[in-house]
Amino acid sequence: MRGAHGGSLQTAGLVAPAFFAVAVFLYLPIAASGLLAVLDYHPATRAFSYAGLANIEAVWRDPAFRVAAWNTLVYCLVLVPAQVVVPLLLALGLREIAGSRLAPVYYACLFAPTLVSFSVAGAVWLPLLNPINGVLNEMLIAIGLPPSRWHTDARAALWVVCVVTFWKTFGLNLVLWYAALMTIPREQIEAARIDGAGFFRRVRDIDIPLASPTAFFILVTTVFTTLDDIVGIIDVLTGGGPFERTTNLPYLLWQKGLVFFQFGQASVVALVTIAIVALLTFVQFRFVERRVTYA
């Protein structure tokens, strides 16, 4: 018979790899960022000195930081609702035609952009958006509309990044919504229909509550995606331009760290980003999760 001590050891052994991975690849880098933020360090010379609050002050005064922070907020405000609501509407539509011959075709077409990487998604759109003779401008000209400069226009570039990001990412949320909706018993929906509940009433009172665990998962992961993965599209499509109008905090982090080699300032941006993610996650779990109905 195995004793209590043996059981604890076994538990510790099972937990250890995960604990080790999180400690080494998550908490240690955060701690290192905290240290680098107060150091003047360069990896080539390996020279470092205590910088105090100089890096924090430099980042705070940097107009590029303020632009990146503002853009990060705009990306979240535009993309998070769009990537939650539009895939839900599409999934509801797909459920209505479930079983028809066209359903798999729609399903495949809508999910296909998700399969490409973020940088490839950006590259795919470049010839379409070429302001001189891109496909989209040729279409606009053909119907008598003026051409646009799209991602090279300082006023439009951020919205173009939003559109391309949405195109690339909404498919995953669509699959998640669709899977959740398909688990809802048809009898409940039919009963509501017979009782006179319209489409939107059924969605509000039956679909969303029963799919709320998936909705919560989609919300949390979409915030992460919007904050982080969008960098690949920004890099390929605009390079952060025109004149930094499309940067966000992770892009600025990469630029300061691996283009400008200002590791102290990059660490400050990293800590700010971590703080934002932590705060958003806390808010989501504290205020949104209580509305989730777990079966």
Next chain:
Amino acid sequence: MKTLPLTRRSLLAGLAAGVAAPAILRAEAVRASDARIVISSNFGPETAFQAVVDAFNAKELGVEAVNQFDGNYEEATAKTLAAISAGRPPALMTTGWKFGYYAKRTLGARDLREIDADAAEALIANFVPSVHPLVTVDDALVGVPWAMSTPITFINMEHWRAAGLEETIPETIDTDWLYERARALDAALGGGAHPTFRSALSLSNNEWTSQSYVQNAGGAVIDETGTVGLDRPESIAGMELFCAPAHEGLWIPVGSREQDAAFVSGALSIVTTSSTRVIAYPQSAPFEVATTRFPGVPGRERRMNSGGNFLGVYAQDAEQAQAAMRFLEFCASREGQELWSGVGYLNSSIHEIPPVTPLIAAAQAQLADGLTAETIWPGTRGFEAQNAWRNWVSRMLERVDPIPEAMARAQDEITALVSA
């Protein structure tokens, strides 16, 4: 057919053989050459640079060179920095001219004379004297001049003829001449009059061609004394000339990828860009391409700039550094230069090498006129200074700020960055 039964013993033997085979093959490869050097480069496996590496390896001089494609100058520099901090620097790196100070002062590019003084002198003697200053940083010979380009003018001759413009393009042009013809092209072919024409002109929205305009107008981005000269009247006049066609609607400022795609598809009539396009443009474009010098500024002496990279040695290990010198000797030789000329760079060596295409003549003529370096961004924040200048160029093209005001603000920002 006789088959072997799959037993635990045979499975283990097979696995052991599989694991051991690469190690045995690697040992053979190592025995075949005494030293193996890694070259961090901006050129992939299907390029003239790879041909140079392959030809060097074929000579079996006791050094095996490996071409490691690391992306553009910025990406390669970042990767080399990471490699240096990990204690495993590449033996050589194709380093952008513009990062010369950074290479020497921060990345620790070696003075070739410190590695082998006689070999270094013999190496640099293979190149024309006018390019020697480009590889001299802080009195050190930091590498071998390698890729040399300069911005020139490319013309779509099908558009040109359709607009009724003169058949013979002058060898030297100025902005008055160029803009007048851009207007003529726009008037003749715009508004749907030509099936593919969409825009007359593109001068390249970057820090390089804008530097050409500033210098040709008598100004400087950063002058020989290291002083930022953007607030000088000549520099402001140069930028006003540079932005004029964009403000007039003759030029739609886009990135280099969009610009190249538009030109080779016949949507763009005139492009000023790197002379290295003398290979790619005619290969991709279904029309005749002509070249001429970059436009000068009327009434001002031309003062064109170069671009490209040098091959710097970063190996700190003595054997690796010596092996790198052997590779550089091959690069500087007539054979190495002949192979390298296929990529479309200027011949800056003393070897007589036939031009790869007649289109290179405009660039070669600019080299003969004399080229300054492209802006070499000093200081530990030089990369930020380059980025700041790019942003200011874009802002001026977009008319976000009046040009004199933008140049004054650029002066302050860049001065602070390069003196940090």
